[in-house]
Amino acid sequence: MEKRSADSRVKGVSTGTTILAATFDGGVVIGSDSRASIGGDFVSSKTINKVIQVHDKIYCCMAGSLADAQAVTKAAKFHLSFHSVQMGTPPLVIAAASVLQELCYKNKDELQAGFITAGWDRKKGPQVYVVSLGGMLIGQPVTIGGSGSTYIYGYVDAKYKPNMSREECLQFATNALALAMGRDNVSGGVAHLVVITEAGAEHVVVPGNKLPKFHNE
Amino acid sequence: MALSNVLQTPAAGFNFDNAARNAALEGLFDGRTPTPLKTGTTIAGVVFKDGVVLGADTRATSSEVVADKMCAKIHYIAPNMYCCGAGTAADTEKTTDLLSSNLTIFSLNSGRNPRVIMAVNILQDMLYRYHGQIGASLILGGVDCTGNHLYTVGPYGSVDKMPYLSMGSGHLAALGVLEDGYKPDLELDKAKELVCVAIHTGIMSDLGSGNNIDICVITRQGVDYIRPYQVSEYQDKRKTKYKYGPGTTPVLTEKVVPLKLEVVEEAVQPLDTA
Numbered sequence: 001m002e003k004r005s006a007d008s009r010v011k012g013v014s015t016g017t018t019i020l021a022a023t024f025d026g027g028v029v030i031g032s033d034s035r036a037s038i039g040g041d042f043v044s045s046k047t048i049n050k051v052i053q054v055h056d057k058i059y060c061c062m063a064g065s066l067a068d069a070q071a072v073t074k075a076a077k078f079h080l081s082f083h084s085v086q087m088g089t090p091p092l093v094i095a096a097a098s099v100l101q102e103l104c105y106k107n108k109d110e111l112q113a114g115f116i117t118a119g120w121d122r123k124k125g126p127q128v129y130v131v132s133l134g135g136m137l138i139g140q141p142v143t144i145g146g147s148g149s150t151y152i153y154g155y156v157d158a159k160y161k162p163n164m165s166r167e168e169c170l171q172f173a174t175n176a177l178a179l180a181m182g183r184d185n186v187s188g189g190v191a192h193l194v195v196i197t198e199a200g201a202e203h204v205v206v207p208g209n210k211l212p213k214f215h216n217e
Numbered sequence: 218m219a220l221s222n223v224l225q226t227p228a229a230g231f232n233f234d235n236a237a238r239n240a241a242l243e244g245l246f247d248g249r250t251p252t253p254l255k256t257g258t259t260i261a262g263v264v265f266k267d268g269v270v271l272g273a274d275t276r277a278t279s280s281e282v283v284a285d286k287m288c289a290k291i292h293y294i295a296p297n298m299y300c301c302g303a304g305t306a307a308d309t310e311k312t313t314d315l316l317s318s319n320l321t322i323f324s325l326n327s328g329r330n331p332r333v334i335m336a337v338n339i340l341q342d343m344l345y346r347y348h349g350q351i352g353a354s355l356i357l358g359g360v361d362c363t364g365n366h367l368y369t370v371g372p373y374g375s376v377d378k379m380p381y382l383s384m385g386s387g388h389l390a391a392l393g394v395l396e397d398g399y400k401p402d403l404e405l406d407k408a409k410e411l412v413c414v415a416i417h418t419g420i421m422s423d424l425g426s427g428n429n430i431d432i433c434v435i436t437r438q439g440v441d442y443i444r445p446y447q448v449s450e451y452q453d454k455r456k457t458k459y460k461y462g463p464g465t466t467p468v469l470t471e472k473v474v475p476l477k478l479e480v481v482e483e484a485v486q487p488l489d490t491a
């Protein structure tokens with residue numbers, strides 16, 4: 001996933017962040033840390049919500065400028081809501097990702113925001129899509145993003161298995177976030193996770209002190 | 218949407234016209250673009266058991282000079298909502314004024330009391346549209362049918378919802394106090410004390426904040442705007458009025474010289490008062 005070279009280019013509040021999403025057997029887990037900073041100098045919020053619901057069973061994780069990401073997800077929420085009313089059926093996850101892609105691509109010169117979209121729909125079941133800074137859209141079984149993702153590429157490549165169980169996948173995601181938050185200074189706080197299946201969406205919040213600890217901590 | 222924004226219908230989608238104009242303007246200034254005047258402020262808010270307490274210092278500065286010693290930084294938005302503003306004074310004043318007008322029109326049109334989340338959304342949309350060119354960092358607090366809420370909106374349009382917040386140049390000092398003293402479901406006195414100490418810390422530790430402290434308490438029952446809540450111990454004793462009553466200066470001698478005037482011409486013009 002594309003990464004900005006320095007978060008200090010982001011004006012205002014930035015979500016130097018770690019975001020991820022992974023599919024398991026019957027659903028998808030999407031999660032993020034909860035730290036927002038200004039210029040990488042200090043933490044402006046320890047509990048910012050980066051996992052936004054854009055529809056009943058479709059969630060988005062945001063990275064980059066907080067203002068830009070919030071504006072884009074707001075617009076996406078509206079578009080999806082309108083689209084689902086027009087179609088008379090819940091939107092497909094690819095539709096949500098496409099809405100974000102169009103906004104990111106058309107305004108690429110002014111926006112600094114990237115997203116991971118994950119959800120469940122009747123046509124293709126659980127899916128994960130990444131919409132990068134410039135508007136690239138790619139579907140993957142597992143994906144990571146944000147400044148903290150660099151520290152966990154190895155972990156994700158080694159530990160992700162397709163068709164895991166719900167518990168295994170949740171543990172995998174929690175571990176990945178914990179590892180990234182442990183090494184990246186602009187990621188931290190609590191781990192926000194959402195598990196989306198056919199039945200619906202379930203929030204899991206892991207406070208900082210309950211995150212798994214690794215060697216040397 | 219038609220109900221809430223009468224003064225200006227927002228353009229659909231994103232409008233980055235101003236960004237293009239600003240980029241063009243930057244080129245004209247040869248690298249030395251004028252910086253917006255910051256007013257140096259400490260503002261804070263806390264959600265307590267029965268509502269929200271907002272606090273602010275009262276100093277407005279113009280570079281190194283204190284321009285206003287008793288500036289009001291807690292702005293009225295609606296009967297159940299007030300907003301503290303930090304950043305460029307003109308921007309915070311106008312933005313909150315515009316928001317208040319639009320919410321009043323919405324209330325009249327729809328017959329409903331505005332909710333805090335609506336005010337936040339309007340502010341976010343507007344500040345985002347201007348891409349940080351409106352230097353307003355706001356703390357919006359209010360009580361509505363859904364509960365007691367406190368939000369912050371940044372100049373670029375980012376929003377955060379927290380039970381305690383501080384903004385302005387003195388915000389880090391105030392935040393330290395809030396982090397230490399905040400507990401959920403505080404009583405009114407404790408909440409007022411916490412906000413007051415937070416603002417006071419901002420005043421002591423930040424050069425741009427000072428003078429008195431204003432407090433605004435919002436509950437379901439109503440609003441208590443205490444201005445000033447705490448007066449600075451460095452109050453200036455200079456008299457600003459120099460009017461003295463008759464008799465202050467003793468009269469030593471009196472000499473009356475009548476002026477001789479003669480009537481040169483007399484003309485009478487009747488007024489028609491029909």
